[in-house]
Amino acid sequence: MKRGFLLWCAALATYAFLYLPLAVVVLFSFNDSELNAAWVGFTTHWYSRLLADEVLLQAAGNSLLIALVSSSIATVLGTMAGIAMHRWRLRLLPFLVLTPVAMPEILLGVSLLLFFRQVLDLTLGLFSILVAHITFSIGFVAIIVRARLAGMDESIFEAARDLGASPWRTFTRITLPLILPGIVAGYLMAFTLSIDDFVITFFVAGVGMSTLPLQIYSMIKVAVTPEINAISTLLMGLTLTLIGLASRFAPELWRSKS
Amino acid sequence: MALLELRNITKRFGRLEAVKEVSLAIEAGEFFTLLGPSGCGKTTILRMIAGFDAPDEGELFLDGKPLSGIAPEKRPVHTVFQSYALFPHLTVAGNIAFPLEMIGRPADEILQRVRETLELVHLEDKGSAFPHELSGGQKQRVALARGLVNKPRVLLLDEPLGALDAKLRERMQGELVALQREVGVTFVFVTHAQQEALALSHRIAVMNAGRVEQLDVPEVLYSSPKNRFVADFIGNINVLNCLVAESSPHGLRLNVEGLGEIAAPAHPEIAAGTHGVLALRPEYLRVGPATVQASLKNRFLGTVSEYLFLGDETVYKILLDNGTVLEALVANAAPGRARFHDIGERVQVEWRHDAGVFLLA
Numbered sequence: 223m224k225r226g227f228l229l230w231c232a233a234l235a236t237y238a239f240l241y242l243p244l245a246v247v248v249l250f251s252f253n254d255s256e257l258n259a260a261w262v263g264f265t266t267h268w269y270s271r272l273l274a275d276e277v278l279l280q281a282a283g284n285s286l287l288i289a290l291v292s293s294s295i296a297t298v299l300g301t302m303a304g305i306a307m308h309r310w311r312l313r314l315l316p317f318l319v320l321t322p323v324a325m326p327e328i329l330l331g332v333s334l335l336l337f338f339r340q341v342l343d344l345t346l347g348l349f350s351i352l353v354a355h356i357t358f359s360i361g362f363v364a365i366i367v368r369a370r371l372a373g374m375d376e377s378i379f380e381a382a383r384d385l386g387a388s389p390w391r392t393f394t395r396i397t398l399p400l401i402l403p404g405i406v407a408g409y410l411m412a413f414t415l416s417i418d419d420f421v422i423t424f425f426v427a428g429v430g431m432s433t434l435p436l437q438i439y440s441m442i443k444v445a446v447t448p449e450i451n452a453i454s455t456l457l458m459g460l461t462l463t464l465i466g467l468a469s470r471f472a473p474e475l476w477r478s479k480s
Numbered sequence: 481m482a483l484l485e486l487r488n489i490t491k492r493f494g495r496l497e498a499v500k501e502v503s504l505a506i507e508a509g510e511f512f513t514l515l516g517p518s519g520c521g522k523t524t525i526l527r528m529i530a531g532f533d534a535p536d537e538g539e540l541f542l543d544g545k546p547l548s549g550i551a552p553e554k555r556p557v558h559t560v561f562q563s564y565a566l567f568p569h570l571t572v573a574g575n576i577a578f579p580l581e582m583i584g585r586p587a588d589e590i591l592q593r594v595r596e597t598l599e600l601v602h603l604e605d606k607g608s609a610f611p612h613e614l615s616g617g618q619k620q621r622v623a624l625a626r627g628l629v630n631k632p633r634v635l636l637l638d639e640p641l642g643a644l645d646a647k648l649r650e651r652m653q654g655e656l657v658a659l660q661r662e663v664g665v666t667f668v669f670v671t672h673a674q675q676e677a678l679a680l681s682h683r684i685a686v687m688n689a690g691r692v693e694q695l696d697v698p699e700v701l702y703s704s705p706k707n708r709f710v711a712d713f714i715g716n717i718n719v720l721n722c723l724v725a726e727s728s729p730h731g732l733r734l735n736v737e738g739l740g741e742i743a744a745p746a747h748p749e750i751a752a753g754t755h756g757v758l759a760l761r762p763e764y765l766r767v768g769p770a771t772v773q774a775s776l777k778n779r780f781l782g783t784v785s786e787y788l789f790l791g792d793e794t795v796y797k798i799l800l801d802n803g804t805v806l807e808a809l810v811a812n813a814a815p816g817r818a819r820f821h822d823i824g825e826r827v828q829v830e831w832r833h834d835a836g837v838f839l840l841a
Binding site: 375377378380381382383384385386387388391395396399400 | 530531532551552553557558559561562563565566567568569578579582583626627630
């Protein structure tokens with residue numbers, strides 16, 4: 223009885239530590255006050271202010287475009303990598319694909335910056351951000367697709383060949399439909415990672431190009447306005463929705479296997 | 481000409497020789513079984529027939545034409561996998577229609593043939609169910625239907641009954657035999673269950689360590705095993721160590737140490753002085769009170785050390801005077817008495833001179 227009570231307290235404290243700051247942000251985004259100090263009253267004023275902020279909207283548009291394109295390309299490449307890693311016992315490929323996942327973001331950001339500037343002599347901007355986002359997303363998609371394949375009975379694919387399907391038709395009729403939930407989950411993951419990314423984007427964005435996280439950061443440098451609370455709330459909502467969707471498509475990633 | 485022929489097939493995995501110089505000829509319409517313990521190479525042979533593996537040496541022929549270089553999807557051979565390998569995202573009807581769609585049959589013909597095949601396996605009402613909604617036996621039937629729907633020349637079955645419980649397995653055995661007779665497709669069946677092999681097959685190849693030890697009809701395999709491995713693997717068998725005292729066209733005279741001489745069927749290749757074993761099936765032995773005059777040629781005395789009542793029959797373990805234990809199977813052919821001898825009772829064990837098989841040790 224007593225142990226159960228303590229366990230509950232510990233759990234509550236942990237969740238409070240994780241989610242209270244987020245709750246505060248959401249709460250104050252509806253606070254009718256310029257200061258993030260005391261609750262004054264309910265308003266949606268900050269949200270309508272957001273919609274009038276040209277610079278912020280531009281940054282949000284960039285973020286959406288980058289997320290859409292980079293996650294689409296990363297999903298195709300990551301799916302191919304995931305299938306290849308599952309089918310053949312390659313040693314180098316998993317290393318190459320998964321390293322960006324484990325690499326500290328700041329390292330990846332710096333090295334990508336150096337690569338784009340010193341090696342390729344590229345003008346930083348939309349394209350460099352896209353390439354950077356694809357780079358760090360591929361690994362996540364590959365992991366999810368491979369996990370999906372690993373849970374499947376290998377003889378299903380042999381059965382398809384055996385029953386008259388060419389390798390290509392086996393892929394389109396059997397493999398693809400079966401790993402589709404994994405691909406969708408991977409896509410949503412990649413999208414979320416891209417739209418939230420700050421560190422790597424910060425290094426490779428160059429001048430004149432801004433994404434939502436970069437824009438929020440530059441706004442904070444002046445002051446934490448309720449407007450930032452509002453945009454953060456929206457971003458949080460989008461992220462949670464995508465993660466929720468992803469976990470529906472690939473539940474095996476979020477649940478421990480029995 | 482045989483429908484399917486394997487000529488000197490050898491398959492290696494790294495340094496392991498999984499299949500060693502195997503030659504088989506399987507006739508059209510046959511229910512042919514590859515029987516052996518796990519790792520004997522039977523599944524590897526199946527995979528080579530299906531086209532998933534290629535032999536390192538030798539060649540396979542279907543209708544006299546070599547199969548090498550022909551992809552699995554181009555061979556008129558289908559497989560029923562041990563795990564059934566049903567497509568989880570397709571319905572039962574979708575699974576069965578798959579091979580027909582792959583060869584591009586028109587939709588109305590596919591519908592018709594799927595319906596007929598569902599009837600064949602008694603699953604008329606399960607067409608729209610998904611594999612995960614089916615029981616083990618039903619999945620088994622769908623796998624069979626899918627394998628048979630476009631009438632392959634050969635259906636390969638890889639331990640298809642292995643995942644079923646005992647009662648269901650027995651029923652499916654009966655259904656398999658009936659199904660094979662009805663469709664007339666050549667079945668190549670792989671199993672490690674000797675009883676299943678005996679019950680289902682027209683011919684059985686007993687395999688061990690990559691080789692075929694003996695190939696024959698079930699009755700001959702059972703009554704005349706060629707060597708110790710086949711004798712031990714198929715059914716229960718007693719072995720008596722013995723020395724050949726005399727070998728003539730009329731029969732063998734064998735000397736069993738500490739017990740005396742017995743007679744066995746003639747064996748032209750065995751010379752006097754050879755050491756070996758006499759293999760005796762438990763049901764060929766007759767057990768009776770030690771005092772009764774023997775009526776059969778071979779007779780030893782012993783003591784009942786144990787008995788197991790199995791319902792339809794009783795197994796007696798009899799300790800012979802030289803220390804050998806024989807198992808004798810006595811049918812409980814009439815009601816009332818199921819137990820004829822007590823533990824510790826002196827009994828005689830007798831058998832016909834042609835009941836045993838002499839095998840080299």
